[in-house]
Amino acid sequence: MSPCPTGPLDKVVCRAFLLVAALLFWGSLAHAEGLVADLTSHLIAITTGFTGASVVLFGATDAPGDVVVVVRGPEREMTVRRKSRIAGVWVNTREVTFVNVPSFYALAASRPLAEIVSPATAALYRLGMANLKLQTETAKPPEVVDAFASALVRTQQHAGLVASSVGKVDFLGERLFRTTIAFPSNVPTGTFLVEVFLVRDKDVVSGQTTPLVVSKVGVDASVFEYASRQPGFYGAIAVVTAVVAGWLASLPFRGA
Amino acid sequence: MDIYLPIAEVSLDIFVLLGLGAAVGFLSGVFGVGGGFLLTPLLIFIGVPPTVAVASSANQLVGASVSGVLAHWRRGNVDFKMGYVLLIGGLVGSLLGVWIFTLLKRLGQIELTISVCYVVLLGTLGALMAIESIRALLRLHRPGAGRRRLHQHNWMHGLPLKARFRRSRLYISALLPIGLGFVVGVFSAILGVGGGFIMVPAMIYMLGMPTAVVPGTSLLQIIFVAANVTVLQAYTNRTVDAVLALVLLVGGVVGARIGSRFGTRLRGEQLRFLLAVMVLAVAAKLAFDMTVRPADLYSIASERG
Numbered sequence: 001m002s003p004c005p006t007g008p009l010d011k012v013v014c015r016a017f018l019l020v021a022a023l024l025f026w027g028s029l030a031h032a033e034g035l036v037a038d039l040t041s042h043l044i045a046i047t048t049g050f051t052g053a054s055v056v057l058f059g060a061t062d063a064p065g066d067v068v069v070v071v072r073g074p075e076r077e078m079t080v081r082r083k084s085r086i087a088g089v090w091v092n093t094r095e096v097t098f099v100n101v102p103s104f105y106a107l108a109a110s111r112p113l114a115e116i117v118s119p120a121t122a123a124l125y126r127l128g129m130a131n132l133k134l135q136t137e138t139a140k141p142p143e144v145v146d147a148f149a150s151a152l153v154r155t156q157q158h159a160g161l162v163a164s165s166v167g168k169v170d171f172l173g174e175r176l177f178r179t180t181i182a183f184p185s186n187v188p189t190g191t192f193l194v195e196v197f198l199v200r201d202k203d204v205v206s207g208q209t210t211p212l213v214v215s216k217v218g219v220d221a222s223v224f225e226y227a228s229r230q231p232g233f234y235g236a237i238a239v240v241t242a243v244v245a246g247w248l249a250s251l252p253f254r255g256a
Numbered sequence: 257m258d259i260y261l262p263i264a265e266v267s268l269d270i271f272v273l274l275g276l277g278a279a280v281g282f283l284s285g286v287f288g289v290g291g292g293f294l295l296t297p298l299l300i301f302i303g304v305p306p307t308v309a310v311a312s313s314a315n316q317l318v319g320a321s322v323s324g325v326l327a328h329w330r331r332g333n334v335d336f337k338m339g340y341v342l343l344i345g346g347l348v349g350s351l352l353g354v355w356i357f358t359l360l361k362r363l364g365q366i367e368l369t370i371s372v373c374y375v376v377l378l379g380t381l382g383a384l385m386a387i388e389s390i391r392a393l394l395r396l397h398r399p400g401a402g403r404r405r406l407h408q409h410n411w412m413h414g415l416p417l418k419a420r421f422r423r424s425r426l427y428i429s430a431l432l433p434i435g436l437g438f439v440v441g442v443f444s445a446i447l448g449v450g451g452g453f454i455m456v457p458a459m460i461y462m463l464g465m466p467t468a469v470v471p472g473t474s475l476l477q478i479i480f481v482a483a484n485v486t487v488l489q490a491y492t493n494r495t496v497d498a499v500l501a502l503v504l505l506v507g508g509v510v511g512a513r514i515g516s517r518f519g520t521r522l523r524g525e526q527l528r529f530l531l532a533v534m535v536l537a538v539a540a541k542l543a544f545d546m547t548v549r550p551a552d553l554y555s556i557a558s559e560r561g
Binding site for chain 1: 315509
């Protein structure tokens with residue numbers, strides 16, 4: 001699906017070109033006011049009772065067209081392992097590390113994606129699961145990379161971190177649109193990017209990017225923060241808490 | 257009602273966790289073992305990442321053992337000297353264990369190692385306990401059958417560094433409890449268990465300790481080994497979820513009280529037989545899971561970034 005040829009040097013040159021093209025394009029977009037959109041909330045707070053959250057994205061276009069919304073979590077490095085059978089037991093034997101996996105990916109469109117954008121446009125703006133452009137840490141044969149990448153997407157879909165289906169962007173009349181973005185309870189933390197594209201004649205004519213912060217707040221945030229900043233002390237506190245809890249628990253036994 | 261676990265990074269029903277803690281606490285109250293060997297696999301089963309399950313079980317174990325030791329100590333059933341000697345081996349063993357854990361985690365073999373260790377340990381112990389308890393139950397029906405000798409003399413009694421353990425009424429080489437503590441320490445770190453299920457039979461059958469002082473002494477050294485594992489896991493792998501441990505502990509306390517009351521109504525041989533059956537069932541389930549083709553051959557080892 002990639003518009004770039006497969007030769008290593010050509011690929012780099014082509015990527016660089018696409019990047020520059022995209023940047024120039026984005027520059028022009030900033031001025032073209034074809035689209036305005038915003039979220040009902042720019043912060044998802046993970047508290048002790050967190051069971052997932054929904055955010056509504058709403059906006060308006062200056063003229064009729066289709067809207068595509070992409071929500072992308074912070075990129076992470078992820079290792080995928082494959083099991084095979086050794087002496088009757090299933091053992092992890094091969095692994096591939098991807099360096100730029102979006103920790104969350106959701107897509108919504110006003111009509112089926114294939115009907116409103118051309119394959120080249122979809123690839124350029126990384127729309128859809130086939131266009132994630134996962135890169136491996138070390139060079140691996142393409143068939144291996146494809147197998148591991150599709151396993152990664154499948155597992156992420158199963159965990160609810162990659163949307164299994166394209167969401168619906170609803171139009172209210174010709175100009176106003178809205179869509180609901182749902183986040184599961186295991187949503188990763190960090191700064192998410194919500195990209196909204198206005199599409200006409202199979203091409204993106206305007207776009208806007210809005211940040212969305214997912215963050216732990218309150219007690220959970222403090223616990224997590226402390227566990228990563230002061231791991232030794234955190235461990236010690238965890239032990240002391242357990243000792244005190246154990247001691248308190250034994251108190252009612254006294255009279256018995 | 258769901259509760260978000262900050263290190264495990266999942267939301268789980270608090271009542272499921274409390275119930276799990278209570279069930280494991282009940283078993284530890286009945287049988288006098290920590291129950292970690294059941295807790296860790298069950299946590300993994302309900303969706304806690306395996307590495308977090310192992311480390312948080314160790315954390316929960318600290319609290320559970322403290323309340324256990326205090327209860328036994330009030331009845332004078334703790335051999336402190338034996339506990340300290342076991343501990344020397346235990347601390348060195350848990351250092352090695354956490355190092356092995358970190359290495360295996362990097363190699364992607366930690367889940368398999370945890371399962372294999374469980375199958376081998378639980379399978380062996382379960383079989384031994386089942387045989388022993390069946391013999392004991394049969395002996396009950398043939399009164400006047402030969403009395404067992406207190407303990408046999410063998411090569412173990414030829415080892416140097418002999419020490420007297422007054423409470424246990426033993427005069428044995430200190431190398432024996434140190435070695436036992438070491439082995440249990442290694443397994444504690446890798447499996448997130450206190451090793452009560454290894455320690456208790458070994459203390460009775462290998463060291464020849466009187467049964468009354470075994471649970472208290474075993475729990476005493478487990479406190480320190482589990483505390484050491486908790487700190488080491490928090491420091492090297494950042495997998496200790498204190499919130500999870502605390503919730504499990506609350507459930508565990510209630511379960512342990514009901515369990516210990518229930519335990520006094522059953523005969524020792526029946527108890528050991530039931531425990532053996534349960535241990536064998538867990539081992540069989542884990543062995544089956546290892547050999548059956550997984551639903552998905554691929555798995556993700558997520559890395560923070």
